[in-house]
Amino acid sequence: MILVVDMNSLKNLFGRYEFVLSIVAIAEELEKCVVKHYLEVNEKTLNDYDKIILSGSALKNTVTLDQTERFTWLKDCGKPVLGICAGMQTIGLVFGGRLVKCREIGMTEIITLKANPLFSSAFKAYTLHNYALEPSNQFDMLAESAKCVQAIKHKQKDIYGVLFHPEVRNREVIQRFIQAFREPNTIKLTR
Amino acid sequence: MRLGVLFSGGKDSTLALHKAAEKEEVVCLITIVSENKESYMFHTPNIDVTALQAEALGLPLIKKITAGEPEEELKDLEEAIAQAVKDFEIDGVVTGAVESVYQAARIQRICNSLGVWCFNPLWKKNQKALLDEIVAEGFNAIISGVFAYPLDETWLGKQIDPNMIAKLAALSKQYGLSPSGEGGEIETTVLDAPLFKKKIEVLDCEVEAKGNSGVFRIKQVRLTEK
Numbered sequence: 215m216i217l218v219v220d221m222n223s224l225k226n227l228f229g230r231y232e233f234v235l236s237i238v239a240i241a242e243e244l245e246k247c248v249v250k251h252y253l254e255v256n257e258k259t260l261n262d263y264d265k266i267i268l269s270g271s272a273l274k275n276t277v278t279l280d281q282t283e284r285f286t287w288l289k290d291c292g293k294p295v296l297g298i299c300a301g302m303q304t305i306g307l308v309f310g311g312r313l314v315k316c317r318e319i320g321m322t323e324i325i326t327l328k329a330n331p332l333f334s335s336a337f338k339a340y341t342l343h344n345y346a347l348e349p350s351n352q353f354d355m356l357a358e359s360a361k362c363v364q365a366i367k368h369k370q371k372d373i374y375g376v377l378f379h380p381e382v383r384n385r386e387v388i389q390r391f392i393q394a395f396r397e398p399n400t401i402k403l404t405r
Numbered sequence: 406m407r408l409g410v411l412f413s414g415g416k417d418s419t420l421a422l423h424k425a426a427e428k429e430e431v432v433c434l435i436t437i438v439s440e441n442k443e444s445y446m447f448h449t450p451n452i453d454v455t456a457l458q459a460e461a462l463g464l465p466l467i468k469k470i471t472a473g474e475p476e477e478e479l480k481d482l483e484e485a486i487a488q489a490v491k492d493f494e495i496d497g498v499v500t501g502a503v504e505s506v507y508q509a510a511r512i513q514r515i516c517n518s519l520g521v522w523c524f525n526p527l528w529k530k531n532q533k534a535l536l537d538e539i540v541a542e543g544f545n546a547i548i549s550g551v552f553a554y555p556l557d558e559t560w561l562g563k564q565i566d567p568n569m570i571a572k573l574a575a576l577s578k579q580y581g582l583s584p585s586g587e588g589g590e591i592e593t594t595v596l597d598a599p600l601f602k603k604k605i606e607v608l609d610c611e612v613e614a615k616g617n618s619g620v621f622r623i624k625q626v627r628l629t630e631k
Contacts, residue, residue: 226406228428232528239531273513274497274522319517320510340506342513381529382506 216247216392217263219255221270221300223277227251234269236381237298237388241267244392252278257287265294265395267388268301270379273319273344275300282307294372294395296388299343302366302375306347309368316346316362324364324378330356331394332365332374332387339364339378346377406522409433409467409489410499411512414455416539416546416565416585417501417527419595422462423542424526425499426600433493434459434466435485441473450550450620451594454605457626461601465493483515490521497522503530504587532585533577536570543599549621550592551614553582558614561621565593594623603628 218238222229230249238247250259252268260266271278278284278300285308288295297305303313318341325336333356346362349355356374357365366375372395380387410422412434425431436455459466467489471481489495498516502509502525509525516523527535539546546565551557555576563569570584577584586592597604609625 226522228406228425228524228526231424231526231530232524236529239529272522272524273517274520317517319514321506340510342510344517 215263216241216245216265216267217255217260218247218249219266219268219301220249220251221268221278221304222272222275224251224253226272226275229272229275233271237267237269240381240385240388241392244389252284255287257291260287260291260293263293265392266291266296267391268295268297268304270299270301270342273342278304279307279313279345288373292371294391295374296391297373297375298381299377299379302377303345303347305373305375306349306353306366309352310350311353312348313345314348315344317344318342318359318361321383322359322378324357324359326357328354328356330365330367332376332390333357333384337384339380339384340382341378343377347375406430406496407432407494408497408499408524409435409486409493409495411435411437411501412455412458412466413449413452413501414458414594415449415501416544416593416595417503417535419501419544419546419598420535420539420542421499421501421526423598423600425524431464431499432495433489434462434464435489435498436466436468437478437482437485438468438470439473439478440470441478449592451623454594454623454626457605457628458595458601461603461605461628463602467492479511479515482512483519486515486519486521490519495521497524499524499526501527503527503532503535503585504583532583532587533570533574535585536565536573539565540567540570543597544595545597545604546593546595547621548591549594549623550619551590552592552618553588553590554617555580556582556590557617558612558619560591561612561614561619562610592620594621597631601631604631
């Protein structure tokens with residue numbers, strides 16, 4: 215079962231439709247999902263899930279970037295994680311990276327830098343961010359655009375981040391993440 | 406949060422408005438009237454009906470006319486949103502965008518430059534599910550434009566109902582049409598919806614159609630009790 219973490223602030227849960235449910239619709243074609251707000255997630259709540267996806271959020275919603283202490287569970291959870299946009303930025307900050315101003319909005323050319331299970335070669339993807347991540351040396355850079363790092367993977371852990379929004383035009387990225395870490399004998403579940 | 410809805414009077418922007426009103430406070434509608442029939446951003450039949458829809462909803466309407474030149478129309482949209490910020494103190498904008506990254510990216514850039522939120526509650530929603538929701542919520546949405554084979558004038562003016570959704574779903578499989586018209590195959594006009602305090606009655610209309618392209622032009626309307 216997949217945990218999809220809603221990265222919108224409590225005051226702006228209206229963003230759940232576009233940034234969270236769009237991911238759930240793609241992921242649930244393969245496995246059952248449960249959505250929890252990031253304030254509801256801690257080490258104990260993670261026990262019920264075998265994979266975690268951190269959603270993106272609205273451009274003006276940067277609340278999780280100021281609350282990285284809420285995400286220290288990422289360091290020891292031992293589960294595959296995919297962070298999308300604000301999700302990737304938050305992962306990067308938790309592991310010692312830093313954010314720099316960098317605006318990309320719209321379809322953007324992405325170049326793969328390192329072989330990985332999620333994507334390959336050059337492709338276009340939808341971007342929506344005002345900040346890019348300069349990851350710490352704990353991460354490999356998997357992809358970049360002309361302006362910034364677009365995807366990362368932790369060198370020792372199955373923690374991935376993509377700055378682009380795969381739920382918009384690259385749904386296969388989400389599905390490949392799920393398939394890459396599928397438990398043997400997992401069957402497709404529907405609501 | 407005070408929100409303004411980018412409103413064309415069709416099913417998507419009206420459904421987006423209803424979702425916004427469930428969570429936040431909708432304080433105005435913003436309509437862009439494009440004089441360019443080829444505009445990817447704004448063109449839609451019966452855009453003038455938005456004035457009566459706004460009255461039915463009890464919401465003020467900011468209406469901006471644009472010549473519809475590709476980038477100039479974005480300046481006109483930015484001015485309209487800026488006016489909504491000034492006149493109605495909106496914190497954010499709501500759109501009915503479902504699939505178009507062309508529209509969504511441009512509106513996101515404008516909202517970002519103005520420092521307001523941008524919400525797209527229908528973004529990436531399954532298109533048949535979107536139509537089902539419109540019917541389930543009690544919308545009276547009619548087909549006001551058809552622009553693709555094998556659609557023709559027999560569809561114009563008809564209300565979206567379960568039978569029509571089944572037909573559109575079948576055409577989607579057979580011809581690759583987008584069931585809810587995301588590729589510009591159909592345009593719609595909403596005559597009634599749950600938040601309408603009165604419904605719109607069409608008193609006079611005309612059909613202009615040729616082959617697989619046609620519009621249901623509403624010429625005279627009035628509000629009536631529900």
